[in-house]
Amino acid sequence: MAGRKSKYSSENSNAKGTKIWSVAVYIRLSQEDSNNGEDKQESNSITSQKALLNEFIEEHDDLIVYDTYVDDGYTGTDFNRPGFQRLLEDMRKGNINCVLVKDLSRLGRNYIEVGNYIEQIFPLFNIRFIAINDSVDSFKNPTSTNTILVPFKNLINDEYCRDTSIKIRSALNGRKKKRRVCRGISILWLYKESRR
Numbered sequence: 764m765a766g767r768k769s770k771y772s773s774e775n776s777n778a779k780g781t782k783i784w785s786v787a788v789y790i791r792l793s794q795e796d797s798n799n800g801e802d803k804q805e806s807n808s809i810t811s812q813k814a815l816l817n818e819f820i821e822e823h824d825d826l827i828v829y830d831t832y833v834d835d836g837y838t839g840t841d842f843n844r845p846g847f848q849r850l851l852e853d854m855r856k857g858n859i860n861c862v863l864v865k866d867l868s869r870l871g872r873n874y875i876e877v878g879n880y881i882e883q884i885f886p887l888f889n890i891r892f893i894a895i896n897d898s899v900d901s902f903k904n905p906t907s908t909n910t911i912l913v914p915f916k917n918l919i920n921d922e923y924c925r926d927t928s929i930k931i932r933s934a935l936n937g938r939k940k941k942r943r944v945c946r947g948i949s950i951l952w953l954y955k956e957s958r959r
Contacts, residue, residue: 781825784861784891787850788816788831791869793838809835812865819863819895829859839872854888866896881908 790812813831820826830853832846853859862885864870871877881901885892891902899907 784826785829785859786820786826786861786863787853787859788813788820788828789847789850789862789864789869790816790831791834791837791839791844791846791871794836809833812869815865815895816863819893826861826863829853839868839870842871842873842876854890860889861891861893861902863893863895865894867894867899870894 790809792809792812820828830849832850834844834846837844837846850859850862854862862870867877870880881892881899884890885901891900892908893900898904901908
């Protein structure tokens, strides 16, 4: 009885018979992560993500970078990001067969959409998905994408976005109230001065 052929097998392999992966390196940094344009932490910066991902690629002979896709200043809750849309187009054309990210939150912060890509869309196109810091690799460890931790991490990433949004709205509302009080005081002062 013949064994089942892997969906990842291909004519693209090196002399050792190891499959060669055409990698889409995806990097995202939202404005919330960058703390209003300034790097909050070096580990969250675009250059830091590039360095980490390039180091990972250098350690793996079976990974060849096809292109790097960067969405700088785009929220993770919306997947209509120019770099990500370009990545999807290359995926549809068959130019790439592997997506590499720093962690799940860099792919996105909408847990339903991220789950849809990891569990449905990437497998449909035979795309290997690697999230380095979350130890997710759909080829070397296929169960890593199906563990209970992945949805929980995605939920936490999603909730982080909501929490940040609430804090920003609260701060803006506080500033508006403060301006109203200041305006009220200045109008009262002008009124008193005009009566003198």
